[in-house]
Amino acid sequence: MPHGSSSSSQVSSLSSKDKNDYYQLLHDFEELYSEANKIAVINNRLNGLNSWLENRVIQLEAETVDLKTDFEHLEMIYSNLVDCSEKQLARKPCENCTTLKNQVKYLLKTCAKFTRGK
Numbered sequence: 001m002p003h004g005s006s007s008s009s010q011v012s013s014l015s016s017k018d019k020n021d022y023y024q025l026l027h028d029f030e031e032l033y034s035e036a037n038k039i040a041v042i043n044n045r046l047n048g049l050n051s052w053l054e055n056r057v058i059q060l061e062a063e064t065v066d067l068k069t070d071f072e073h074l075e076m077i078y079s080n081l082v083d084c085s086e087k088q089l090a091r092k093p094c095e096n097c098t099t100l101k102n103q104v105k106y107l108l109k110t111c112a113k114f115t116r117g118k
Contacts, residue, residue: 064115071111078104 081100 067111067114071108071115074104074107074111078108 078101081097081104
């Protein structure tokens with residue numbers, strides 16, 4: 001709010017002490033208004049950052065659910081492989097069972113790291 005925004009007849013009718021008080025009050029108001037605008041800009045930036053972070057949390061939660069599903073699926077495959085290999089060992093050894101078991105163990109460990117956030 002500039003100094004010339006008030007009517008000159010109102011200011012001229014005031015005493016010099018009142019004028020000084022008026023201009024000091026006006027100056028203080030202008031400073032306060034300027035600071036309030038700065039805070040509003042900062043608040044808008046932080047609101048934007050907050051919105052982005054909230055969306056990122058939602059994305060990460062969805063990713064965690066997907067990884068947990070994949071982990072459970074791999075555990076099921078692993079348990080089926082163990083059952084299958086035990087049955088085949090009773091008959092004859094499987095050529096790929098050891099390799100497949102190692103791959104499944106590796107994948108289970110990898111998925112476990114993701115689900116634990118490591």
